[in-house]
Amino acid sequence: xxxxxxxxxxxxxxxxxxxxxxxxxxxxxxxxxxxxxxxxxxxxxxxxxxxxxxxxxxxxxxxxxxxxxxxxxxxxxxxxxxxxxxxxxxxxxxxxxxxxxxxxxxxxxxxxxxxxxxxxxxxxxxxxxxxxxxxxxxxxxxxxxxxxxxxxxxxxxxxxxxxxxxxxxxxxxxxxxxxxxxxxxxxxxxxxxxxxxxxxxxxxxxxxxxxxxxxxxxxxxxxxxxxxxxxxxxxxxxxxxxxxxxxxxxxxxxxxxxxxxxxxxxxxxxxxxxxxxxxxxxxxxxxxxxxxxxxxxx
Amino acid sequence: xxxxxxxxxxxxxxxxxxxxxxxxxxxxxxxxxxxxxxxxxxxxxxxxxxxxxxxxxxxxxxxxxxxxxxxxxxxxxxxxxxxxxxxxxxxxxxxxxxxxxxxxxxxxxxxxxxxxxxxxxxxxxxxxxxxxxxxxxxxxxxxxxxxxxxxxxxxxxxxxxxxxxxxxxxxxxxxxxxxxxxxxxxxxxxxxxxxxxxxxxxxxxxxxxxxxxxxxxxxxxxxxxxxxxxxxxxxxxxxxxxxxxxxxxxxxxxxxxxxxxxxxxxxxxxxxxxxxxxxxxxxxxxxxxxxxxxxxxxxxxxxxxxxxxxxxxxxxx
Numbered sequence: 001x002x003x004x005x006x007x008x009x010x011x012x013x014x015x016x017x018x019x020x021x022x023x024x025x026x027x028x029x030x031x032x033x034x035x036x037x038x039x040x041x042x043x044x045x046x047x048x049x050x051x052x053x054x055x056x057x058x059x060x061x062x063x064x065x066x067x068x069x070x071x072x073x074x075x076x077x078x079x080x081x082x083x084x085x086x087x088x089x090x091x092x093x094x095x096x097x098x099x100x101x102x103x104x105x106x107x108x109x110x111x112x113x114x115x116x117x118x119x120x121x122x123x124x125x126x127x128x129x130x131x132x133x134x135x136x137x138x139x140x141x142x143x144x145x146x147x148x149x150x151x152x153x154x155x156x157x158x159x160x161x162x163x164x165x166x167x168x169x170x171x172x173x174x175x176x177x178x179x180x181x182x183x184x185x186x187x188x189x190x191x192x193x194x195x196x197x198x199x200x201x202x203x204x205x206x207x208x209x210x211x212x213x214x215x216x217x218x219x220x221x222x223x224x225x226x227x228x229x230x231x232x233x234x235x236x237x238x239x240x241x242x243x244x245x246x247x248x249x250x251x252x253x254x255x256x257x258x259x260x261x262x263x264x265x266x267x268x269x270x271x272x273x274x275x276x277x278x279x280x281x282x283x284x285x286x287x288x289x290x291x292x293x294x295x296x297x298x
Numbered sequence: 299x300x301x302x303x304x305x306x307x308x309x310x311x312x313x314x315x316x317x318x319x320x321x322x323x324x325x326x327x328x329x330x331x332x333x334x335x336x337x338x339x340x341x342x343x344x345x346x347x348x349x350x351x352x353x354x355x356x357x358x359x360x361x362x363x364x365x366x367x368x369x370x371x372x373x374x375x376x377x378x379x380x381x382x383x384x385x386x387x388x389x390x391x392x393x394x395x396x397x398x399x400x401x402x403x404x405x406x407x408x409x410x411x412x413x414x415x416x417x418x419x420x421x422x423x424x425x426x427x428x429x430x431x432x433x434x435x436x437x438x439x440x441x442x443x444x445x446x447x448x449x450x451x452x453x454x455x456x457x458x459x460x461x462x463x464x465x466x467x468x469x470x471x472x473x474x475x476x477x478x479x480x481x482x483x484x485x486x487x488x489x490x491x492x493x494x495x496x497x498x499x500x501x502x503x504x505x506x507x508x509x510x511x512x513x514x515x516x517x518x519x520x521x522x523x524x525x526x527x528x529x530x531x532x533x534x535x536x537x538x539x540x541x542x543x544x545x546x547x548x549x550x551x552x553x554x555x556x557x558x559x560x561x562x563x564x565x566x567x568x569x570x571x572x573x574x575x576x577x578x579x580x581x582x583x584x585x586x587x588x589x590x591x592x593x594x595x596x597x598x599x600x601x602x603x604x605x606x607x608x609x610x611x612x613x614x615x
């Protein structure tokens with residue numbers, strides 16, 4: 001019974017974590033039609049910035065309730081800097097090229113940023129696990145989790161709620177949906193598509209960094225930590241359908257629970273299971289579970 | 299000479315040159331061997347790129363080739379390189395055919411991501427199964443060719459065999475490029491619907507190219523296993539496949555010699571880079587890709603060949 005409960009709780013936590021990062025990836029794809037291979041590295045940068053700031057915070061002896069604002073601040077800083085530099089400095093120069101060329105450009109970015117991380121933070125692991133137990137613990141039956149781990153679910157819910165509210169219920173959101181639907185016609189209607197590209201890219205980057213910042217205290221932050229994240233996120237967004245937010249929710253839940261159950265009941269299949277599900281979904285519905293039908297353009 | 303065979307003189311010249319370099323600089327033959335072994339998967343990848351397809355999962359077949367050699371020699375006592383290479387090629391062709399039936403329906407990002415997922419599937423299996431060596435992989439000992447030793451002090455023999463395999467692979471793909479299906483690939487890249495209107499099957503052209511690319515990658519992996527004497531799951535990891543993509547962009551889609559030149563050049567540069575700047579190697583690779591896409595979209599082969607119908611790295615013109 002504890003095994004089942006553990007698998008379910010882990011599945012929820014893991015899905016929430018996947019959602020925060022994957023929704024950034026899908027947002028960038030939806031608006032810019034760029035599948036960002038450097039997304040996992042943005043996540044890693046968020047974690048590094050958070051660990052650095054948290055270390056400073058605790059070294060100053062500042063009160064522990066401040067760590068949540070500190071983590072949000074680190075995500076904003078990391079996401080803004082990366083987003084502006086990468087979008088304006090590099091991606092804007094390749095605008096309008098083939099999707100596959102843009103994929104290669106972001107792969108180059110991934111390689112560059114991985115080394116930039118090593119140059120800035122070195123190759124030794126960074127650890128800031130203090131926040132983990134500051135907020136006490138919760139019990140599910142006999143299972144004990146740090147309360148901190150539940151934050152990620154709250155963050156995921158807030159992120160998903162805000163994005164849905166913005167896209168569906170505000171005027172600006174309507175403009176963004178128009179850009180997602182057809183950038184060319186939007187431009188002819190007087191919408192500044194370039195600015196929306198920048199906004200979407202920054203938002204996506206901040207979300208990746210936010211995922212990294214909230215994960216940082218629970219792991220040791222090491223070079224290369226973004227590599228596996230980005231492949232996992234691809235699985236999530238591809239299962240849900242690229243560019244679809246409800247799809248990302250479903251994709252995150254599927255991947256989260258599949259992996260969590262694999263870890264609890266058949267650990268040998270941990271890595272295998274996620275990609276098997278992804279390959280299965282793609283074989284049946286190549287556009288993903290939730291993406292709309294895309295018209296074939298001649 | 300028939301126009302189809304114009305690639306032969308530079309190819310044979312290049313092969314002889316590599317053999318000479320290895321003969322006079324024996325300390326370099328390991329680096330050369332690794333470079334050439336990586337050139338084989340890239341050769342196949344370049345073929346796919348002519349059809350506008352980028353596979354981020356050639357590591358799947360690279361690892362299949364390597365593990366075929368490793369498993370057959372470990373568990374069945376099969377030590378002959380020729381037999382091992384044939385088995386690797388046939389095995390990977392079968393796998394690629396089945397997988398390709400599914401994959402050939404996809405293009406662009408989906409093709410790239412599906413190939414990536416499939417190679418990670420194999421990686422997941424290899425890492426977690428102790429029978430296959432787990433994360434450490436295992437060593438491959440004493441592979442010979444008709445009794446001739448190929449490794450250790452006799453690595454030169456292994457390199458010569460590898461050069462022969464590369465030449466055969468290059469000739470094979472050079473000839474394929476001249477067949478109807480080979481010429482169809484450029485059409486698939488430029489305008490797939492028109493290809494179908496003409497009565498040809500774009501999917502079938504992609505499938506054949508994919509199987510050929512898989513065989514090349516498997517041969518590369520098998521030779522790497524034989525010469526390095528070790529195989530591990532990293533061969534199927536997506537970073538390995540990503541490196542093939544980098545080399546393929548560097549090579550461009552112009553010819554069958556360029557993939558090997560690019561692979562060897564990159565391997566030599568890497569052996570220096572690891573020595574002097576181990577933490578900036580990927581940074582250099584990334585900058586190379588960006589610079590190539592911006593300034594030299596046809597890769598190295600674009601420098602030599604300035605035809606009006608040059609082909610960009612996986613880009614629709």
